[in-house]
Amino acid sequence: MAENESSQEKTEEPTPKRLRDAQDKGQVASSKELNTTLVLLAGSVTLLTFGGAMLDRIQELFRRSFMIDRGRIFDPAYMLTALEDRLAQGLLILAPLMGVLAIAALIGPVVMGGGRFRPQGMAFKGEKLDPMKGLKRIFGPQGAMELGKTLAKFGLIATVATIILWTFANRIIALGGQEMGPGLAHAGYLIAWTFVALSATMVFVTLVDVPFQIWNHQRQLRMTKQEVKDEYKETEGKPEVKSKIRQTQQEISRRRMMAEVPKADVVVTNPTHFAVALKYDQSKMRAPRVVAKGADFVAAEIRETARSHGVAVFSAPPLARALYSGTKLDQEIPAALYVAVAQVLAYVYQLRSAQRQGGEPPPPPTDLPVPDDLANPDSTPSENA
Numbered sequence: 001m002a003e004n005e006s007s008q009e010k011t012e013e014p015t016p017k018r019l020r021d022a023q024d025k026g027q028v029a030s031s032k033e034l035n036t037t038l039v040l041l042a043g044s045v046t047l048l049t050f051g052g053a054m055l056d057r058i059q060e061l062f063r064r065s066f067m068i069d070r071g072r073i074f075d076p077a078y079m080l081t082a083l084e085d086r087l088a089q090g091l092l093i094l095a096p097l098m099g100v101l102a103i104a105a106l107i108g109p110v111v112m113g114g115g116r117f118r119p120q121g122m123a124f125k126g127e128k129l130d131p132m133k134g135l136k137r138i139f140g141p142q143g144a145m146e147l148g149k150t151l152a153k154f155g156l157i158a159t160v161a162t163i164i165l166w167t168f169a170n171r172i173i174a175l176g177g178q179e180m181g182p183g184l185a186h187a188g189y190l191i192a193w194t195f196v197a198l199s200a201t202m203v204f205v206t207l208v209d210v211p212f213q214i215w216n217h218q219r220q221l222r223m224t225k226q227e228v229k230d231e232y233k234e235t236e237g238k239p240e241v242k243s244k245i246r247q248t249q250q251e252i253s254r255r256r257m258m259a260e261v262p263k264a265d266v267v268v269t270n271p272t273h274f275a276v277a278l279k280y281d282q283s284k285m286r287a288p289r290v291v292a293k294g295a296d297f298v299a300a301e302i303r304e305t306a307r308s309h310g311v312a313v314f315s316a317p318p319l320a321r322a323l324y325s326g327t328k329l330d331q332e333i334p335a336a337l338y339v340a341v342a343q344v345l346a347y348v349y350q351l352r353s354a355q356r357q358g359g360e361p362p363p364p365p366t367d368l369p370v371p372d373d374l375a376n377p378d379s380t381p382s383e384n385a
Helices: 016-023 033-064 076-113 130-141 141-167 169-177 180-220 223-237 237-260 298-309 319-326 335-357
Strands: 267-270 273-278 289-295 312-315
Touching: 033 076, 033 180, 076 180, 141 169, 141 180, 141 223, 169 180, 169 223, 237 298, 267 298, 267 319, 267 335, 273 298, 273 319, 273 335, 289 298, 289 319, 298 312, 319 335
Parallel strands: 267 312
Antiparallel strands: 267 273, 273 289
């Protein structure tokens, strides 16, 4: 090749197969800002909703922890047991908050990654330890974007924090004049709402970061024209393999078709070039249906199969050509051939009746009404009917 494949620009969008392969390897779009925002919002809302009750239970836990009988202070076994008990109760109090945070931490990856667990994404990759690639990430477009996001977050949060402090300045100063209990409750209320407001500011950063991460992921998976061609060959198969598959499919289809010949009422022939097997069930069909057709060698096989199973073979060259060129397998014959086929079927039924009763066979119909445009088609005999 005059142009090295590695020098080609990746201008083609990733194919569905490329995207699936990347997902299987754990290479999916991810947004740290989305995960952080969900965790912060979930935590702040949970604290605002249940923080008062949790604080009351923690205060009660501390109160009981420092109320110890004098006789037990000098018992090392009791102190260890009490510590374990208080830790367990503390974890139980914080369990709802930790559960909410764990669920929030999982929502982001599920939304961005499609909700599929991919073990390959957790596998160790030595290339991640390459210092050159690390520097490239830091000083490349990705690093510039991360720096921009960090500065934007700092500026946004600093602005919102300044507005909150300015708004609540009087209430914050008034906390010094309140009693311990009400002051702590009021301070907790202000801290909770401040936490919610600061967490909400991350939504604006997330609205910018998520579309960027999706676009950047698509850009990283772009392909060269040669990669698209190679994938197409790999997916569709080489021409010789495709030809073999087609031959196998045609052979299966031909065998299935030949299995329907013994069920036919009549086989109309050319008599050598074409053969079309027809079946008519008055209770199930509006018109006779083509169950098999073929030309040349396939036509000969149809005639041989029909004779070996006692199916009538009727020679009518114009009608055979019209049926072969104007019909498809497992479809009804065209209305223009109704009369001609009806005469042939009537002759076949009469012939069967005469054979059963030992009577004189009826004369075969002649001058069948076949339209000229159907009796003289432009198509030529073909093996692949």
